[in-house]
Amino acid sequence: xxxxxxxxxxxxxxxxxxxxxLDIPEASKQSLTNDLNNILGFVAQLEEVDTSDVKPLxxxxxxxxxxxxxxxxxxxxxxxxxxxxxxxxxxxxVVPKVIE
Amino acid sequence: MSETxxxxxxxxxxxxxxxxxxxxxxxxxxxxxxSKLFSGASASFGAEANSNVSLVDAAMPGMLPVINEFCIEQxxxxxxxxxxxxxxxxxxxxxxxxxADLPQGxxxxxxxxxxxxxxxxxxxxxxxxxxxxxxxRLHLEQDAGKSLHDQHPSKSxxxxxxxxxxxxxIVSKPDIRSPQEAGAYVKKIRSILRYVGACDGNMEEGxxxxxxxxxxxxxxxxxxxxxxxxNLNSIRFIIQAIQSEAERQVDILESGGKINQExxxxxxxxxxxxxxxxxxxxxxxxxFPDPDxxxxxxxxxxxxxxxxxxxxxxxxLKKRLVNDFEITPYDASILVEEKDYVDFYQKAAKGQDGxxxxxxxxxxxxxxxxxxxxxLSNSPISPENLGKLVSLISKGTISGKIAKDVFVxxxxxxxxxxxxxxxxxxxxVSDDTEILxxxxxxxxENKDKVNDYLGGKDKLFGFFVGQVMKLSQGKANxxxxxxxxxxxxx
Numbered sequence: 311x312x313x314x315x316x317x318x319x320x321x322x323x324x325x326x327x328x329x330x331x332l333d334i335p336e337a338s339k340q341s342l343t344n345d346l347n348n349i350l351g352f353v354a355q356l357e358e359v360d361t362s363d364v365k366p367l368x369x370x371x372x373x374x375x376x377x378x379x380x381x382x383x384x385x386x387x388x389x390x391x392x393x394x395x396x397x398x399x400x401x402x403x404v405v406p407k408v409i410e
Numbered sequence: 411m412s413e414t415x416x417x418x419x420x421x422x423x424x425x426x427x428x429x430x431x432x433x434x435x436x437x438x439x440x441x442x443x444x445s446k447l448f449s450g451a452s453a454s455f456g457a458e459a460n461s462n463v464s465l466v467d468a469a470m471p472g473m474l475p476v477i478n479e480f481c482i483e484q485x486x487x488x489x490x491x492x493x494x495x496x497x498x499x500x501x502x503x504x505x506x507x508x509x510a511d512l513p514q515g516x517x518x519x520x521x522x523x524x525x526x527x528x529x530x531x532x533x534x535x536x537x538x539x540x541x542x543x544x545x546x547r548l549h550l551e552q553d554a555g556k557s558l559h560d561q562h563p564s565k566s567x568x569x570x571x572x573x574x575x576x577x578x579x580i581v582s583k584p585d586i587r588s589p590q591e592a593g594a595y596v597k598k599i600r601s602i603l604r605y606v607g608a609c610d611g612n613m614e615e616g617x618x619x620x621x622x623x624x625x626x627x628x629x630x631x632x633x634x635x636x637x638x639x640x641n642l643n644s645i646r647f648i649i650q651a652i653q654s655e656a657e658r659q660v661d662i663l664e665s666g667g668k669i670n671q672e673x674x675x676x677x678x679x680x681x682x683x684x685x686x687x688x689x690x691x692x693x694x695x696x697x698f699p700d701p702d703x704x705x706x707x708x709x710x711x712x713x714x715x716x717x718x719x720x721x722x723x724x725x726x727l728k729k730r731l732v733n734d735f736e737i738t739p740y741d742a743s744i745l746v747e748e749k750d751y752v753d754f755y756q757k758a759a760k761g762q763d764g765x766x767x768x769x770x771x772x773x774x775x776x777x778x779x780x781x782x783x784x785x786l787s788n789s790p791i792s793p794e795n796l797g798k799l800v801s802l803i804s805k806g807t808i809s810g811k812i813a814k815d816v817f818v819x820x821x822x823x824x825x826x827x828x829x830x831x832x833x834x835x836x837x838x839v840s841d842d843t844e845i846l847x848x849x850x851x852x853x854x855e856n857k858d859k860v861n862d863y864l865g866g867k868d869k870l871f872g873f874f875v876g877q878v879m880k881l882s883q884g885k886a887n888x889x890x891x892x893x894x895x896x897x898x899x900x
Binding site for chain 1: 443444445449450451452458459460461462463464465466468476477478479480481482501506508509510557558559561562563564565566567568569570694696699703704705706707
């Protein structure tokens with residue numbers, strides 16, 4: 311994902327915040343940038359290990375992706391599904407108008 | 411200056427010369443599973459709002475996706491039918507974006523390692539020619555929910571029933587060169603999906619929809635900048651949208667402008683495309699492997715097992731119909747479009763004149779069904795009875811003209827054609843003495859015309875044939891009437 315040379319700057323933090331729909335106060339942007347750079351720098355130490363002979367690994371547990379058979383076992387719980395919705399009407403979630 | 415003559419499809423004559431279209435398609439096909447890709451909620455269409463939703467689909471915290479085995483099988487089956495490479499290891503990624511009908515905040519899809527890689531299919535064009543279109547990949551992904559914007563002036567209504575339903579996205583290579591080829595490509599993919607049973611292909615209900623990537627170039631030049639037209643749900647709209655989009659691009663380029671790579675919508679009321687005014691970051695999806703899902707792995711032997719369950723596919727069936735029933739490749743390509751067409755035809759044509767059966771099925775039966783708003787599965791005429799009708803024609807028991815009357819009767823009464831012919835006394839008269847009687851009557855009633863004919867008015871021959879046929883109520887064998895009349899009027 312990144313290497314030692316990756317430097318996160320304030321415009322990058324702004325972009326990530328916008329993509330994540332996070333409202334970050336101007337005052338905390340610099341410290342957040344520092345934190346991100348520290349984290350990335352820490353993780354980048356892994357790149358010092360020679361992995362040229364190691365196959366990519368998705369899991370250390372040795373488990374395989376569990377499968378389920380094609381049966382309807384769930385659903386018909388509109389009340390539960392809508393329980394946390396700030397607004398709902400005749401079974402629908404109701405949200406401020408979103409139109410392209 | 412524009413050239414004269416008819417342009418080949420997919421070409422546009424501009425002020426500066428002829429432009430060629432370059433088209434690639436992304437088809438989204440809903441897998442015909444009972445339950446969703448990663449949850450046990452029903453995948454059926456048209457249920458009460460939010461009734462087919464589990465807590466996984468609603469993205470409640472702590473819920474884990476578990477993949478539906480049937481959906482994996484359908485993707486592999488489809489991949490095999492597309493002559494494509496099956497990837498024994500594939501990975502699910504999160505495609506991140508925000509929209510009200512996507513509660514997870516990401517779509518689970520496959521980005522770098524799809525379940526199916528490159529393949530190719532042959533498409534049939536209207537002129538009887540064929541061409542090969544490359545397949546880039548096929549991957550599994552979740553569908554999004556549905557937003558209704560017309561229920562309230564300032565609110566949108568969200569139904570998550572479709573959220574998490576399994577889709578296969580089939581991506582073509584940019585090998586398509588005209589709107590007509592694009593239409594033929596979608597038709598072929600739809601046909602293959604229906605044969606395999608992976609998708610019902612219902613475009614009206616949205617089970618099959620296409621995004622079209624369109625660009626234009628002068629022949630032999632590099633590809634131009636493309637635009638993507640989203641979410642087209644009929645072959646007619648696909649053809650219209652591509653044509654209008656390519657014309658728009660030619661106009662821009664010829665007036666010195668540049669094409670912006672963007673996503674566009676097709677407005678069915680104007681027949682034109684318009685920009686979706688997407689935000690600048692819309693395409694920054696920040697894909698990464700879904701940490702909730704291990705890679706999907708399966709063995710070659712499992713793929714081989716699935717291969718054994720594949721039905722005979724349209725291309726192979728088409729060849730067989732041409733060989734076994736001596737019909738034209740064009741007729742065969744119509745008959746293999748749907749599995750039930752071929753089944754019907756093979757039953758009807760068994761032991762009959764294949765070409766004649768194909769004609770009656772494609773022209774008369776399909777025409778009549780369309781008129782009555784029926785499909786082949788609820789056809790009042792069984793394949794056996796259509797075969798019997800063809801047999802009555804080939805044996806000369808009835809003429810082709812009478813056969814049309816019998817056919818109309820069959821559509822309403824469901825009786826067998828031989829019963830109808832017997833009940834109504836419609837057998838063709840091929841007996842010489844019977845026909846001679848009719849000829850004598852016509853000659854004695856039209857003495858002046860006989861004299862005119864013998865005096866050189868050759869054209870009157872048709873009149874005599876017509877009179878004899880009329881007298882026989884259409885039942886006389888026209889070939890025999892012709893021969894006997896010629897003898898008589900020497």
